[in-house]
Amino acid sequence: MPSPLSSPPILPGRRPLSRRRLLAGLGSAAVGLTLVSCGRESTRKINFYNWDTYIGRTTLADFQADSGIRVVPSYFATNDELFAKLKAGNPGYDVIVPSNEFVTRMNTADMLMPLDMSAIPNFANIAPEFQQADYDTTPRHSVPYTWLVLGIGYRKSKVDGVPDSWKWLYDSDRYAGRIALLTEAADLIRIGAKYLGKSLNDVDAETTAQVAAMLTRQKPYIKTFHEDNGQELLLAGDIDLVLEYNGDIAQAMTDDSDIDFVVPKEGSLLNADTLAIPNGAPEPELAHQFINFLLDARVGKGIAETILYPTPNAAAKALMPASYRDNPVIFPTGPGMENSQWGRYEGPERQRLFEDAITRMRAA
Amino acid sequence: MPSRHPRAREIGPFLAILGPPAAWFLLFFVAPMAVVWAYSFGSNVGAAGIEITGTFLNYARTLEPVYLGILAKSFGIAAIATLACLLLGFPVALAISFAPARLRTLLLVAIMLPFWTNLLIRTYALMAVLRDQGLVNQAVEAVAPGLAPLPLLHNNFAVILGLVYVHLPFMVLPIYAALDRLDRSLLEASLDLGASHLDTIFRILVPLARPGILAGLLLTFIPALGSYLTPDLLGGPDSQMIANIIERQFKRANDWPFGAALAFVLVYLTLFVLAAQGLLRRRGEAE
Numbered sequence A: 001m002p003s004p005l006s007s008p009p010i011l012p013g014r015r016p017l018s019r020r021r022l023l024a025g026l027g028s029a030a031v032g033l034t035l036v037s038c039g040r041e042s043t044r045k046i047n048f049y050n051w052d053t054y055i056g057r058t059t060l061a062d063f064q065a066d067s068g069i070r071v072v073p074s075y076f077a078t079n080d081e082l083f084a085k086l087k088a089g090n091p092g093y094d095v096i097v098p099s100n101e102f103v104t105r106m107n108t109a110d111m112l113m114p115l116d117m118s119a120i121p122n123f124a125n126i127a128p129e130f131q132q133a134d135y136d137t138t139p140r141h142s143v144p145y146t147w148l149v150l151g152i153g154y155r156k157s158k159v160d161g162v163p164d165s166w167k168w169l170y171d172s173d174r175y176a177g178r179i180a181l182l183t184e185a186a187d188l189i190r191i192g193a194k195y196l197g198k199s200l201n202d203v204d205a206e207t208t209a210q211v212a213a214m215l216t217r218q219k220p221y222i223k224t225f226h227e228d229n230g231q232e233l234l235l236a237g238d239i240d241l242v243l244e245y246n247g248d249i250a251q252a253m254t255d256d257s258d259i260d261f262v263v264p265k266e267g268s269l270l271n272a273d274t275l276a277i278p279n280g281a282p283e284p285e286l287a288h289q290f291i292n293f294l295l296d297a298r299v300g301k302g303i304a305e306t307i308l309y310p311t312p313n314a315a316a317k318a319l320m321p322a323s324y325r326d327n328p329v330i331f332p333t334g335p336g337m338e339n340s341q342w343g344r345y346e347g348p349e350r351q352r353l354f355e356d357a358i359t360r361m362r363a364a
Numbered sequence B: 001m002p003s004r005h006p007r008a009r010e011i012g013p014f015l016a017i018l019g020p021p022a023a024w025f026l027l028f029f030v031a032p033m034a035v036v037w038a039y040s041f042g043s044n045v046g047a048a049g050i051e052i053t054g055t056f057l058n059y060a061r062t063l064e065p066v067y068l069g070i071l072a073k074s075f076g077i078a079a080i081a082t083l084a085c086l087l088l089g090f091p092v093a094l095a096i097s098f099a100p101a102r103l104r105t106l107l108l109v110a111i112m113l114p115f116w117t118n119l120l121i122r123t124y125a126l127m128a129v130l131r132d133q134g135l136v137n138q139a140v141e142a143v144a145p146g147l148a149p150l151p152l153l154h155n156n157f158a159v160i161l162g163l164v165y166v167h168l169p170f171m172v173l174p175i176y177a178a179l180d181r182l183d184r185s186l187l188e189a190s191l192d193l194g195a196s197h198l199d200t201i202f203r204i205l206v207p208l209a210r211p212g213i214l215a216g217l218l219l220t221f222i223p224a225l226g227s228y229l230t231p232d233l234l235g236g237p238d239s240q241m242i243a244n245i246i247e248r249q250f251k252r253a254n255d256w257p258f259g260a261a262l263a264f265v266l267v268y269l270t271l272f273v274l275a276a277q278g279l280l281r282r283r284g285e286a287e
Helices: A019-030 A060-068 A079-086 A100-108 A123-126 A185-195 A203-222 A228-238 A244-251 A282-292 A296-306 A314-319 A348-363 B008-037 B057-062 B063-096 B103-117 B119-130 B135-143 B157-181 B184-192 B197-208 B210-225 B229-234 B242-250 B254-286
Strands: A044-051 A068-074 A142-155 A181-182 A221-224 A240-247 A259-262 A268-276 B044-045 B048-051
Touching: A044 A282, A060 A068, A060 A100, A060 A282, A068 A079, A068 B210, A079 A100, A100 A268, A100 A282, A123 A282, A123 A296, A123 A314, A142 A228, A142 A244, A181 A185, A181 A228, A185 A203, A185 A268, A185 A348, A185 B063, A203 A221, A203 A348, A221 A228, A221 A268, A228 A244, A240 A244, A244 A259, A282 A296, A296 A314, A348 B063, A348 B135, B008 B048, B008 B254, B044 B254, B057 B063, B057 B254, B063 B103, B063 B157, B063 B210, B063 B254, B103 B157, B119 B157, B157 B210, B157 B229, B184 B197, B197 B210, B210 B254, B229 B242, B242 B254
Parallel strands: A044 A068, A181 A221, A181 A240
Antiparallel strands: A142 A240, A142 A259, A142 A268, B044 B048
């Protein structure tokens, strides 16, 4: 249902929406809203820079109905895009959604604002194991929004049993021409290191070369390197096995029951996407208010229902049906999860080492 | 002042007309390009800083075999795509220029029609046609079940096909413009004097259409050389072209100086191609 507020757009230069019109506009959808705050600052807006399809269907409209603040969303496709956009100075974003390692990276580059946790009381909804984070020690510059794990999405009817080893992607011609890997250099090298039985942090030049050599051998059997659209390739039948995030495959599984997901037994890479406020944000106060809103249990439930990513929000998870809470794709268990690790940001040199190795592998 | 050349007094209006576009050009083209050019002589400092140190290390890196290889491959792919455009585009331009006037307008509109939608949309549409369970393979499956699926997507063939598809109008239109201006009586004279149709095409038509062909080659080759989206979406594991490498330096690797150096190597090569084309044309005019 479209929000009644979104239909008459507030034109720039015109008188802000009058309190009466606003109240009329809210109509029946406004049940249980605190209307006290609606009259003032109703034309204020914040710019929300997010991943595509990564927010609840009605979340932004609900926030506007609740607070009178308009959220203008725009989308990025990779953390690098986000970083490159903000590197030369914040073009006006108030809230961004960087992954955990980019929180560290942006922090070292002094690109994030320290959060005023007293303005985010809903942080208490976050599960204890996600409240402390190695990637963002106090003072916090981010709060966790979702977490995710890389694994193998596959088409059950085309694969023998459960492909629970990275071997099937990295080191085997069993599924020649039916494999797609992510294009991210760091992910490729680190997962390869995991397959070789090593840690995915502190991967040295020798291991990097070893993984790149393995991928060069494997390349003839790889159909393509995808830009995080692996679930589409899997759904379209272009490939049968794909390196992807659990949430993306969980979304695909709602369209196609022949698809499944496994975290290979060697272990994988854990990530979190977070909410942060970049330095130079035009409306830091409203940004805090918005972040607090997103961490609300009911709001978190709405988001989880749409995006099907695992939520670190314990209060929101408790409101979700068992089909989400006990979903083995959204919340995988088993040896793969036990052997999985969080990745650590290790500086630009390491990133360039990975990048160079993958460029050479692709050109070989 | 009767001795002064009358044109000298027109300098004011001349500046007034030239000024705004020149300022625009300086501000929004020359200045940003100069910044990127300066970056190509810089080095990375910390997580997000660049210091212009005047180093040539970035250019030295572009000469490493892996990057030269990718450049050579990009040239190869762009050249094949350009050649295919010429072979397909010339007959099309010829046919349009000889079509009746009303049909000609329709055909020209048809050539321009793809520009009405975005390149990304067209590329995705092409993916839907080429993929393993796409339109082509479904047709093949129906006719010859043993053959399907043909590997049409995610390889170098798909990249070249995509480039030809995107750039064909840039070849057809300038050749058509050249053929349209042609004096038809020359063709009649050639045929009357006993030359065969093929002879007439290659000895009369092609030399006269040469400026159009050269313009078409250039308009196709240069954007094809720097194409980014097409190899990214249609290409396979080894279809990366130079623009993909540049993109990765600016984004993933966060190495703007090296990305800038690679980008400017591409600019230098483009200038070289333009100069070669200029020389060719001058020689053509001298003959």
